[in-house]
Amino acid sequence: MNGWAAKSALRFCGLVLLTGLFVAGCASTRNSKVALPRKHSLKADQLLIVSDFKIDSDHPLILDLLQLRKQVAQTLAMPLGTKQVMVYLFSTETQYKQYWEATYPGFPLRRAYFVQTPAKELAVYTAWSERVQEDLRHEFTHGLLHASLESVPLWLDEGLAEYFEVIGPTSGQVNPDYAHLLMTSVQNGWRPDMRRLETLEAVKEMQRADYREAWAWTHWMLHGSEEGRDVLLGYLRELRTNPNPGRLSDRILADVPTANERLVAYVTTLPSVSLMQVEATSERANNE
Ligand SMILES: [Zn+2]
Numbered sequence: 462m463n464g465w466a467a468k469s470a471l472r473f474c475g476l477v478l479l480t481g482l483f484v485a486g487c488a489s490t491r492n493s494k495v496a497l498p499r500k501h502s503l504k505a506d507q508l509l510i511v512s513d514f515k516i517d518s519d520h521p522l523i524l525d526l527l528q529l530r531k532q533v534a535q536t537l538a539m540p541l542g543t544k545q546v547m548v549y550l551f552s553t554e555t556q557y558k559q560y561w562e563a564t565y566p567g568f569p570l571r572r573a574y575f576v577q578t579p580a581k582e583l584a585v586y587t588a589w590s591e592r593v594q595e596d597l598r599h600e601f602t603h604g605l606l607h608a609s610l611e612s613v614p615l616w617l618d619e620g621l622a623e624y625f626e627v628i629g630p631t632s633g634q635v636n637p638d639y640a641h642l643l644m645t646s647v648q649n650g651w652r653p654d655m656r657r658l659e660t661l662e663a664v665k666e667m668q669r670a671d672y673r674e675a676w677a678w679t680h681w682m683l684h685g686s687e688e689g690r691d692v693l694l695g696y697l698r699e700l701r702t703n704p705n706p707g708r709l710s711d712r713i714l715a716d717v718p719t720a721n722e723r724l725v726a727y728v729t730t731l732p733s734v735s736l737m738q739v740e741a742t743s744e745r746a747n748n749e
Pocket of ligand 1: 474475476599603618619622
């Protein structure tokens, strides 16, 4: 299995918007094995990282997240937020797993979680791993969105987090694995449907293909259609003050009636993993 395929198999984020009825387990107060990290904290802009190991403020991971905050604001034409996003960064995946399963029983274990409490506290939970940068980029994006917006439709929340998690000098880098799988899906007769995505109300309802489609719609709106971009940015602007602005699909289809067909055409133009592998191979050949 190559690296991209491995990434695809593991890419699943947890997003939990807790209601007032949710009562977190209290095991964490009785069992030291499931304690939150607490020895070190690092505050930078909206980010507050708490860990049991020291991480410097000029660590590339921190600098990347601070840059991401600016990219999110700039790309989505949102003012830079001020509300704090807490990141609990466990030293090991085992510690994270023990904490999560004791504190949030019933929520399936995922590589990382973003949790918004009824008091609108925003927290990310994850562990240091070889994928920590993309996990934190993904979850911090959820945090930044929820810090500035009254609400975000689930599929769009995930589409934007998938969009911004891709590491690169600018936002909007293509996820070549997704591009490849989307192109294959199109060849097999799959067709996108934003209205179907809008019916998904819980993370557990979202399958891997839904994350890919959410990413594709987001990428198309921001890079494949000027009308789509205007509609998305207008919708996000409204979400700053109105938690129920209606369906984004109604606005997209009103302005771009052929949006579904346009997205199909768009995904077939994206550089996919197979194409990138060919290019990397020929580049290596040229350098040898
Ligand atoms: Zn997510």
